[in-house]
Structures are given as C-alpha cells and as structure tokens.
Amino acid sequence: MDTFWTWIAALLTLMILSFLYKDNPFFKVAEHLFVGLAAGYVLAIQFFNVFRPNLWDPLVAGENFLLIIPFILGLMMFTRFSDKHSWISRWPLAYMIGIYSGLAVIGFTEGDLMRQVQASIIPPVSTEAVKGFAADPGVLTALGMLSNPVIVFGLICILLYFFFSLEHKGTAGFFAKVGTGLLMVGFGAGYGYTVMTRMALLIDRFYFLISDWLKLV
Amino acid sequence: MKPETIQTLKKLERLDKRWVFLLVALAVLIPLIVPVKAPMTVSQATKDYYEQIEKLPAGSLVLLSCDYDPGSKAELYPMTVATLRHLFRKDLRVVILSLWPAGPPMVELALNELKAEPGFKKRYGYHYVNLGFKEGREAVMVDMGRSIHDVFPVDFHGANVNTLSLMGEVQNYASFRLFVNLSVGYPGTKEYVQYAQSRFRITMIAGAGAVSVPEYSAYLQSGQLSGMLMGIAGCAEYEQLLEEPGLALTFMNAQTAGHLLIIVLIIAGNVIYFMIRKKGDK
Known part of the structure; x- marks a missing residue:
C-alpha cells in the first residue's frame, strides 16, 4: 500500500513541476x-478538533452553559449568505x-516595541566582546567587537x-x-534567506523522487 | 567590443528561463546522488538552541509547538525529528501542539519515524503527548497562559487529556522548563514571542524556516529567544552537534551547490546587463 501512495505522491509532484516547462492540464488537475x-481536510479537522471538543460536547453535556454565547455568535456569521440579513454577521465580526x-x-x-527599544539601549562597545578579543585575538572576535557599534549606528541612520x-x-x-544602504543590506539578507527556503523545498521534493520513489539513494 | 560578442550577450540576456530551471535541477540533483561530505561550522544561535535543551535535568517538561504544514516540510520536519530525538535522548517529557491545521500529522510522522528506531522506549501519555491543532491563533497563545486543559480538552486522537498521566502535571506555561517553537509563518514564533514569552516570561527557543529568519533574528539579539535554528543550514548544524546525521545534513551539499549557482547567475546577469548598457551608451 505504501508503494501505491509513493507512486501517487511522485506523479503529483511531477505534475506540479511540469508547470516549470509550461502551463498544462496535468498541472491544473494536481492544483x-x-x-x-x-x-x-481543514473543514474536517476544525469540526473534530475544535468545534466538537471545545464547544459542542461541553455544551451538550451541560458542563458550561456560557458556551451558548459563542455558539450563537457563530450561527450569526452564517447570515452572510442572505443579502437581507447579512448585517447580523457584523456583530460577531x-x-x-x-x-x-x-x-x-x-x-x-x-x-x-518595549523589548526591542530596551535591546537597542546598549553600550557602544561591549566589554564582553573586548574581553573575548583580548582572550582570543582573531577575525571573528574582532568582528564581534563591531557588533554593538553597527547596531547603534545602523539604528540611528535608518x-x-x-x-x-x-x-x-x-x-x-x-x-x-x-x-538606505543598510536597509538594502537587510533586503539582500531577506532575499538570500528566501532563496535558501525555496531551494530547500526543491531539494526535499527531488530527494523524495530519487530516494522513496526511484530508490536511487 | 565585437558585434558578435554583443549579439551573444543579448542572446544570453534573453535566455529562456527554462534553461535556468534545468541548471538549478542539475545543481541540486547531482550532489544528492553523489554525496560529498563538506566541512561545516556551527553558529552560536544553533549552539544556544542545543545548550538550552542539553542543560535541562531529566524528567523536565518541555512544550513543543509545531506550526507548519507539508509546504514547509523540507526545513521544519528535519528540525522536528532532530529536536524530538534530542528531547527523548535527554529523558525529557514533551507536550506537543500545533496552531496550524496540518501540523499534527507532521508531528505524528516524526513520532512514527522515531518509534520505528530500535531502542525507542517512550510511552504515549507518559513521556509525550500530541495535543493536536487548535484554532484561535493569538487567543490560544494567551489562553494557554491560564489553562492548557481548557484550550485542549482532548488530544489529537480524541482522548480526554485528563486520562493522560503526563497532563496531570501540566497546568499552563509555568509548568514547563522550556518552550520550543518550530514555525515558518503566521501564527508562529513572532506571535509566541509577543503573547507568550513576553507576558509569561518563559524561556523560549525557536526553529525557523529560512524565509522567517531575518524577522526573528531581532528576538534573538534582544534575548527574547534563547537560541534558534536558522533554516535547513541551522538544522544541519544541530544534527552535527547531536552526532545524529539526518535529512538536513543530507540536503546541505545540494543546498550549497544550488546557492553557488544562484550567485553565479546573479553575477553573470548583472555583468551582461552592464556590458550591454555600456555599449548602448556609446
């Protein structure tokens, strides 16, 4: 049975990846x-993991009658389907x-706000970083001493x-x-991390194809 | 510059993007099929993440929130497996939950992988619990500060939490020595820092998808996070510290090759652009 589902997953992966060549019916079906x-799935899990244990079951068992309030508010949301009564849904909203x-x-x-402002109030040069450099002079410990000045100077400039x-x-x-330059550095770092995430997603799919499906590794 | 060279550069500038896709596919596939062990240094953030778990006494309670879905499996699933492996190895007891609907099955997948390993002796309900998913995002985070039992009356399998031995020792955030959040978006680490860590002063570490790292790094610098795994690279470092090679270490060579190709393409694209523009100016 596992082999069957591996084949289904592999074929669906290939159908989705086929979009990279061009849009096609296989991609549309998978999508x-x-x-x-x-x-x-979301509907089922919301019903069995949220609605029933947190609202319906304790209400029916008479454990907490106050739950009738969120129940009624929830029902009021369904009035959105009626043009005439949709104003009622504004209350729960x-x-x-x-x-x-x-x-x-x-x-x-x-x-x-508070914690980040607090974290920005730091000495221009960290005594710990200086001690670290004195104990182990090197490029990394020297860069460590620049950490606080860069934060303070960068914050002021931005x-x-x-x-x-x-x-x-x-x-x-x-x-x-x-x-502006520092902001660009930040955007560059953000883009780099985004590439990292997207690359990881691709690697994961390729690894699935060559290991679980094709058994090449 | 010769006219033929300009023509070639212009052709390269208009190169069909599918060639780039093919190059990226090859750059990623070859290292996966022919693995090479590359050296790796461990970042301070990863060391801190490891140390926060390592220093806990056996039997301590740890709360683990896995806020991701199969779309982020590539980065967060290896973190879930490695973290659970570390927690169980240290004889810590874990309460797991998720604020993403598709999170609990990912947790089950990780637990099943560990259960299949020889020597796994942890018992459900005594050593670990999967509370499943709960809707409510920030409201759930705040309410767990009051009572976790009220928010999660049943576990992922539908069992009343009062029947689980481990849950007898759990009341709210104060019951836990450490809170671990593995997330890739909303709701996730940012919201947990704002609504749980800041308000209830819990010690919190996080594993984040790389795309979220720039946003969460501020919390690391301010001390609100006591450690962080930064994307798949952070997880590979963590696996190295644990001396338990997993998926992340397997992926790292492909990741490096992919990044190198992207860097080469960005540089080549810019050089071609400026060369053509320079010629056009003349």
Missing part, C-alpha cells in the same frame, strides 16, 4: 486536487475584531532615513543615505 483536498485588536496592541507593545520632517541634505542626507 485543483490540492485545493479541494486542503479545503476538505465586531466582537472578533475588537478582541484581536486589543490583543495585537498589547502583544506588540509588550513583545516588540531612523534618520524615516525622519521626513528634515530635508535629506548635508549631514542628515549622508546619514539617511547610509541608512
């Missing part, structure tokens, strides 16, 4: 199959938007680039240009 299966907006503000403030009340000329212009 539609994937969309249908994914939608069905408003509830969800309110909850998630509140969570987002707290999460961002606590996790990102913030200056986004400071639009000041014309980017003269000294401010110089720092803003350095900030």
Whole structure:
C-alpha cells in the first residue's frame, strides 16, 4: 500500500513541476486536487478538533452553559449568505475584531516595541566582546567587537532615513543615505534567506523522487 | 567590443528561463546522488538552541509547538525529528501542539519515524503527548497562559487529556522548563514571542524556516529567544552537534551547490546587463 501512495505522491509532484516547462492540464488537475483536498481536510479537522471538543460536547453535556454565547455568535456569521440579513454577521465580526485588536496592541507593545527599544539601549562597545578579543585575538572576535557599534549606528541612520520632517541634505542626507544602504543590506539578507527556503523545498521534493520513489539513494 | 560578442550577450540576456530551471535541477540533483561530505561550522544561535535543551535535568517538561504544514516540510520536519530525538535522548517529557491545521500529522510522522528506531522506549501519555491543532491563533497563545486543559480538552486522537498521566502535571506555561517553537509563518514564533514569552516570561527557543529568519533574528539579539535554528543550514548544524546525521545534513551539499549557482547567475546577469548598457551608451 505504501508503494501505491509513493507512486501517487511522485506523479503529483511531477505534475506540479511540469508547470516549470509550461502551463498544462496535468498541472491544473494536481492544483485543483490540492485545493479541494486542503479545503476538505481543514473543514474536517476544525469540526473534530475544535468545534466538537471545545464547544459542542461541553455544551451538550451541560458542563458550561456560557458556551451558548459563542455558539450563537457563530450561527450569526452564517447570515452572510442572505443579502437581507447579512448585517447580523457584523456583530460577531465586531466582537472578533475588537478582541484581536486589543490583543495585537498589547502583544506588540509588550513583545516588540518595549523589548526591542530596551535591546537597542546598549553600550557602544561591549566589554564582553573586548574581553573575548583580548582572550582570543582573531577575525571573528574582532568582528564581534563591531557588533554593538553597527547596531547603534545602523539604528540611528535608518531612523534618520524615516525622519521626513528634515530635508535629506548635508549631514542628515549622508546619514539617511547610509541608512538606505543598510536597509538594502537587510533586503539582500531577506532575499538570500528566501532563496535558501525555496531551494530547500526543491531539494526535499527531488530527494523524495530519487530516494522513496526511484530508490536511487 | 565585437558585434558578435554583443549579439551573444543579448542572446544570453534573453535566455529562456527554462534553461535556468534545468541548471538549478542539475545543481541540486547531482550532489544528492553523489554525496560529498563538506566541512561545516556551527553558529552560536544553533549552539544556544542545543545548550538550552542539553542543560535541562531529566524528567523536565518541555512544550513543543509545531506550526507548519507539508509546504514547509523540507526545513521544519528535519528540525522536528532532530529536536524530538534530542528531547527523548535527554529523558525529557514533551507536550506537543500545533496552531496550524496540518501540523499534527507532521508531528505524528516524526513520532512514527522515531518509534520505528530500535531502542525507542517512550510511552504515549507518559513521556509525550500530541495535543493536536487548535484554532484561535493569538487567543490560544494567551489562553494557554491560564489553562492548557481548557484550550485542549482532548488530544489529537480524541482522548480526554485528563486520562493522560503526563497532563496531570501540566497546568499552563509555568509548568514547563522550556518552550520550543518550530514555525515558518503566521501564527508562529513572532506571535509566541509577543503573547507568550513576553507576558509569561518563559524561556523560549525557536526553529525557523529560512524565509522567517531575518524577522526573528531581532528576538534573538534582544534575548527574547534563547537560541534558534536558522533554516535547513541551522538544522544541519544541530544534527552535527547531536552526532545524529539526518535529512538536513543530507540536503546541505545540494543546498550549497544550488546557492553557488544562484550567485553565479546573479553575477553573470548583472555583468551582461552592464556590458550591454555600456555599449548602448556609446
């Protein structure tokens, strides 16, 4: 049975990869199959892993009558199918938007804003890095000493680039240009990591084809 | 420059992209079929990830959230296998969950791979539990700070969590010595840092798909993450530290060859572009 499913997976992989040559019916079949299966799977798992254990079962067993509130809010969402009554679905939507907006503000403030600002308040040169260089002089430990200055200088330059009340000329212009350069380095690193991810996906599929399917390795 | 050279350069500039696809395919396939052991250095982030698990006393509880799906299997699945192998080797007890619908089957796949290995003696419900998927994203993260039992009344197989011995010792984040998050997007490490690590002050390490690494690196620098596996390269380093070669180490040569080809193509593309433009200016 395993061999059968390996063949199915291999053929579907080849059907998807065939798009690299050009769009074709095999690709379309695999694509539609994937969309249908994914939608069905998500629906089933939401029903059996979320709806029943967290809402329906405790409600029917009379363990928590307050669950009737999310149940009714959930039912109200279905009024979106009716042009006349779709306004009712705005209530549960408003509830969800309110909850998630509140969570987002707290999460961002606590996790990102405060902690990242805190992490940026550092000495221009780390004493630990200097000690590390003194103990083991080398290229890596020397670069380690540059870590804090690069963070502090880079942060100032990039913030200056986004400071639009000041014309980017003269000294401010110089720092803003350095900030732009540093942003480009960041985008380059982001692109490099994206290539790494995409390459890994390709390798994984090829490895599946040559090991599990063709048994070449 | 000779006119023939310019013509050749222009032809190269308009090269059918399918030739590039073929080159990439060959660059990736050849090292997979003919593997060569290349040297590798281990980054500090990977060492920290390893150390955070290594220093835990046997029997400690660890929470592992696997937030990915088969689309990211290439990077995150080897991390799941390597991390679970490390946790079990250290006799740690693991509670596993996922905030991605297709995450739990990936966890089952990894557990089945480990179960098939000789000498595997861990028991479900006592040494490890797979709680499965739960909808709610950030709301789930925050609610687990109050009660994990309320959020996950049943496990992935539908069993009441109160019947599982391990879950008797679990209440909320405070029950765990370490939180490990393997993720590649939303909801994942960023949200866990914002809603769980910052609020409940838990020690957290992460394994991330390479595409998410630039975003998560800020959390590593600020100390909110105590260690990180950065893409498939980070996982290969981790497998090397564990001395347990897995998929990531197998993939590394192909990854290196693929990257080298991309670098050559980027440089060649730019050189051709500037040479043609320079000629056009004249």
